[in-house]
Amino acid sequence: MNGHSNATEKSSDPVPLWIGGKEVTTSTTFDVTSPATGQKLWSSSSVSPEQAVEAIEAAKTAFKTWCKAKPAQIRTILLKAADILDARKDEIAGYMMQETGALENFIQFNLQVTAENFRDVAGRAANITGAIPQTGTPGQAALLFKEPYGVVFGIAPWNAPLILGSRAFLYAIAGGNTVVLKGSELSPRTYWALGSVMKEAGLPDGVLSVIYHRTSDAAAVTERVIEHAAVRKVNFTGSTGTGAIIAAKAGKELKPVLMELGGKASAIVCEDANIENAAMQVALGSFLHAGQICMATERVLVHRKILDQFAEALKSASKKIYAPDAEAPLLVATGGVEKSHKLLIDAESKGAKVWYGDVKDKEQSAYRIRPVIISDVRKEMDIYYTESFGPSVSLIAVESDEDAIEIANDTEYGLSGAVFTESLGRGLKIAKEIDSGAIHINSMTVHDESMLPHGGVKKSGWGRFNAQWGIEEFLKLKTVTYME
Numbered sequence: 001m002n003g004h005s006n007a008t009e010k011s012s013d014p015v016p017l018w019i020g021g022k023e024v025t026t027s028t029t030f031d032v033t034s035p036a037t038g039q040k041l042w043s044s045s046s047v048s049p050e051q052a053v054e055a056i057e058a059a060k061t062a063f064k065t066w067c068k069a070k071p072a073q074i075r076t077i078l079l080k081a082a083d084i085l086d087a088r089k090d091e092i093a094g095y096m097m098q099e100t101g102a103l104e105n106f107i108q109f110n111l112q113v114t115a116e117n118f119r120d121v122a123g124r125a126a127n128i129t130g131a132i133p134q135t136g137t138p139g140q141a142a143l144l145f146k147e148p149y150g151v152v153f154g155i156a157p158w159n160a161p162l163i164l165g166s167r168a169f170l171y172a173i174a175g176g177n178t179v180v181l182k183g184s185e186l187s188p189r190t191y192w193a194l195g196s197v198m199k200e201a202g203l204p205d206g207v208l209s210v211i212y213h214r215t216s217d218a219a220a221v222t223e224r225v226i227e228h229a230a231v232r233k234v235n236f237t238g239s240t241g242t243g244a245i246i247a248a249k250a251g252k253e254l255k256p257v258l259m260e261l262g263g264k265a266s267a268i269v270c271e272d273a274n275i276e277n278a279a280m281q282v283a284l285g286s287f288l289h290a291g292q293i294c295m296a297t298e299r300v301l302v303h304r305k306i307l308d309q310f311a312e313a314l315k316s317a318s319k320k321i322y323a324p325d326a327e328a329p330l331l332v333a334t335g336g337v338e339k340s341h342k343l344l345i346d347a348e349s350k351g352a353k354v355w356y357g358d359v360k361d362k363e364q365s366a367y368r369i370r371p372v373i374i375s376d377v378r379k380e381m382d383i384y385y386t387e388s389f390g391p392s393v394s395l396i397a398v399e400s401d402e403d404a405i406e407i408a409n410d411t412e413y414g415l416s417g418a419v420f421t422e423s424l425g426r427g428l429k430i431a432k433e434i435d436s437g438a439i440h441i442n443s444m445t446v447h448d449e450s451m452l453p454h455g456g457v458k459k460s461g462w463g464r465f466n467a468q469w470g471i472e473e474f475l476k477l478k479t480v481t482y483m484e
Helices: 049-066 071-087 089-100 104-122 161-174 188-200 215-227 240-252 275-291 304-321 334-349 401-408 424-433 467-472
Strands: 017-019 022-024 029-033 040-045 140-148 151-155 178-182 208-211 231-237 257-260 265-269 297-303 353-356 372-375 392-398 417-420 475-483
Touching (some): 017 049, 040 188, 049 151, 071 089, 071 104, 071 161, 089 161, 089 188, 104 467, 151 215, 161 178, 161 231, 161 467, 188 208, 215 231, 240 257, 265 401, 275 297, 275 392, 275 417, 304 353, 304 392, 334 392, 417 424
Parallel strands (some): 178 208, 231 257
Antiparallel strands (some): 029 040, 353 372
């Protein structure tokens, strides 16, 4: 089957689901809106709880054979999937642009990283190894096997649907699991495309199903899937609030979860930093994809000696990313714009200084907001602790490295961070003191690549995606002993 033969040409038809390797169109649908125009793009099929169970049952059946798949088979499929993704990049880029409002550079980053992840993982299935530990019983030996869990339920968001959607199933299937992936209702056609790519690559039916649903059906569908006896593990990428609900439900069912949640990333700019580089990296980390990235730079902790100089450099760098006379960046939903405005207005009313932009400036479109830089941010301001998930960044003056470390750790999140200094030793010392899943010295907080583990601590989640660490998340240990 050529996976993109029909659905891409009939945007008037509802976006199909993928259940058990088949495209399924439902009578219940929901509308998908363009953040660029506010107009309807197309309608999408909406999975029912009963159809979600059908996807689980298909995955359960497929697991019986997929769990025995040889590394060569897995490698062939994933390499082909990467090639197909490359060949269909213009088509898939169009879906992501229309549904999420992302700019071309961010879309190309998504396509590139997703293809890289497929190729990286393709060769790792052959490296899954157990162990032969010693035992304390004379004449007895032991073997440790690493085995797949079974059916995995993956839930992924809209903001980077290709990277985050693919990793929700990629590492699991490389480890021999089967997956039901629930994509965002804001970008269903992009998620359909992921299922289409895997179908075209030759992934056996049932190994991956891709579903989405109306917002009103979220609780019913999600609970039904997590409760199903065949589902053995859950992974979720999204907001901390929703993650807490998913984790609570999985905990009640005694099922393990991998969580990658929100963030409040700090960038520490030491007095010996290369100010121009730090400013550009902070601007990129703050405003890339309009700040709609969990690793986005939210707070910049700048040594007081260079605060004014750095602020001016940051203004200049920001203008290079989003020119003042250009159209303001898009957010995927009006709620994000409203949240950002509310946080900024609250901060200004409590004494924050606006270095760049206008906190009261609203575009004609309810989906757009211009970048804003504020300083003199204090704890009593809502933006100090709240993840903005929009194109704003807060400057906070610090007196020392110790002061910066204390503020960087003064958050319930711990996903990513950055340190800017010309001294590697100093940077490493600071990095070790910050409680975060990752710290990047002299580069922006937004960083994700196939060879490095990715995940957070505290309320940013637990567990790791990417490379061998990602595959290990979806393998369980079995101990076998025998008498010689």
